[in-house]
Amino acid sequence: MFENIKKEFTTRTLVLIPIAIAINIAIGELVVRLKLPVYLDSIGTVLVGAIAGPWAGALTGGLANLIWGLFNPFAAPFFYVAAAIGLMAGFAGKRGAFQNETPRWVSVVVGAVFVFSLTLFILAFINASTDETGYTSYPSMSQLFSQYLGIFIFAILAGAAIGYFLLQKGGYAGMWGLITGIVAAIISAPTAAYVFGGVTGSGTDLLVAAFRASGGGILASVLAQGSVSDPFDKMLSFMVVWLIIRSLPARFTSR
Amino acid sequence: MNALGMYVARESGLHSLHPLTKVLLTLLFITAGLTLPGNWTGYFIVAFIVFPLAFWGRVVSNLFSATWKVSLPFAISVILIHGFFWGEGTPVFEVGILSPKWEGAIFAAISMGRIILVMSVFLLFSMTTRPDALMITLKQAGVPSSIAYIIVTTLQIAPSFQRKALTILDAQRSRGLETEGNLYIRAKALIPLILPLVLGSLMEVEERAIAIEARGFNSGKKETSLIEIPDTPLQKNIRRIVIFSIFGLIVLGVLWRL
Incomplete structure (x- = not known):
């Protein structure tokens, strides 16, 4: 295990990491200039994970946030989330998510399943009720399905469309991005809620x-x-990295 | 962004403290603010520790304006969200559907204390510590030189990458890429901007790798440094106490909440 970690950190990897962090910052700048409602601030991190491996990806993410914390302290406490994103990207890379083309029907299934679960989650959340003792009860699945059948069908169709037109042949990369996003949401929530009162000072606060x-x-x-x-956001980041890796000369990815 | 971060060059006792002492004190203040019981700990630490330290470091006005700038968006969100969307509670006043609650206002005030604490402590650290001096001391303390290389290089190249991104933006615009208009048009512009930036940057990797290997990056011999960072026995002892206090606070903080 330790040998494997050491093998990831060649001189080329070490040189790649600062460039990747600078790419994170520069793309963040471009996204702001284009006034897009996403962050896309971890493309460099995902790229290192994909090219060099999970531990190099984790180091990139962690250091990126700590360095950025020198300018905006908000980033620093979330260094472990960025590290987890790099780690996940590395595991995705080891399974070939960034090199291979995905059949389009797989992308359709990935998109449909994801938007369906997201809808289920939000509806369950909105319909949850808390009684006087503070116990929160969630509605049952069958209750939700009979009540919102139209919305669920729409969600599946919309997800399938997203899969077909947006994920296209990068279905696996997109899927790994979605999973990474969920992991990031879960592990960052306690810090965001406890340290920052649940706000980020940006549009997502709405x-x-x-x-x-x-x-x-x-x-x-x-x-x-x-x-x-x-x-x-992470799905888009993973998709962009998938595009980048497929446009790289072979000598770069063969190592 | 520049290579010295937020560093404010001044002659002061705080500036001349050993960087490791300041790293550990930064961690101590944040741990204390987040673990000690009591809702207003954050404000106390800012008022009675951070502010006097900033005065000592002669960066009070810089620290105040920078903390204000980074905390303001949080303040607006915290007050709006917790003031107006609290749910059950004692209303402050009721105008139509708007009814801010006392409980929400108090929670907003508590959260702001933590936010201001984290922001001001980090900013005080980066205003009084040169990143290059920090790297030298981290190396001497046994942090692998590769980590130091990554941090120093990032701070050096990030500004040029930002410029490069804007150059690509201008270049693609002059070739007719639409970067304004509705969301779909702007989103479509992203890929023609990102790909040249990333592919161009990756071509540098090979060159840089050869350059640092030629300078003995992998030699494994202990490096010496041209710049000496002054340290005192007193600070060494303070650092030991601070390390114990941080661990103590974390353990106590967990025990208090059980």
């Missing part, structure tokens, strides 16, 4: 407000906000 208004607790609302915005 989502937190919406979930609070529908009766969710602070931690639950932050988690719900993250589960809506993070998977989509």
Whole structure:
């Protein structure tokens, strides 16, 4: 195990890491200039994970946030989340998610399953009720299905469309991005809720407000906000890296 | 962004402290603010520790304006969300559907204390510590030189990468890439901007790898440094106490909440 970690950190990897962190920052800048409603601030991290391996990816993510913390302290406490993103990207890379083309029907299934579960999650969250003792009860699946059948069918169709037109042949990479986004949402929620009162000072706070208004607790609302915005953001990041890796000369990826 | 971070060059006792002492004190203040019981600990630490230290370091006005700048968006969100979307509680006033709650306002105030604490402590550290001096001391303390290389190089190359991104933006625009308009048009512009940036940057990797290997990066011999960072026995002892205090606070913080 230790030997494997050491093998990831060749001179080329060490040189690649600062470049990747600078890419994170530069792309963040481009996204702001284009006024896009996403972050896409971990493309460099995912790239290192994909090219060099999980531990190099984790180091890139962690250091990126700590260095960025010198300028904006908000990033620093989330260094472990960025490290987890790099780690996941590395595992995805080891399974070939970035090199291979995915049949388009797989992308359709990935998109449909994801949007379906997201809808299920949000509806269960909105319809949860808390009694006087503070015990939260969630509605049963059959109850939700009979009540919102139209919405679920729409969600599956919309997900399938996203899979077909957006994921295209990068279905596996997109799927790994979605999973990574969910992991990131879960592990970042406690820090966001406890240290920063559940806010990020950006547009996604509107989502937190919406979930609070529908009766969710602070931690639950932050988690719900993250589960809506993070998977989509990480899916796009993984897809972009998939595109990058496929346009790289072979001598770069063969090592 | 520049290679010296937020560093503010001043002659002061705080500036001349050993960087490791400042790293550990930064961690101590944040741990204390987040683990000690009591809702207003954050404000106390800012008022009675961070502010006097900033005064000692002669960066009070810089620290104040920087903390204000980074905390303001959080303040707006915290007050709006917890003030107006609290749920059950004692209303402050009721105007139509708007009814801010006392409980929400108090929670917002508690959260702001933590936010201001984290922001001001980190900013005080980066304003009074040169990143290059920090790297030298980290290396001397046994942190692998590869980590130091990554941090120093990132701080050096990030500004040029930002410039490169904007150059690519201009170049693609002059070739007719639309970067304004509706969301779909702007989103479509992203790939023609990202690919040249990343592919161009990756071509540098080979060159840089050869360059640092030629300079004995992998030699494994202990490096010497041109710059000496002054240290005192007193600070060494303070650092030991601080390390114990941080672990103590974490253990106590967990026990208090059980």
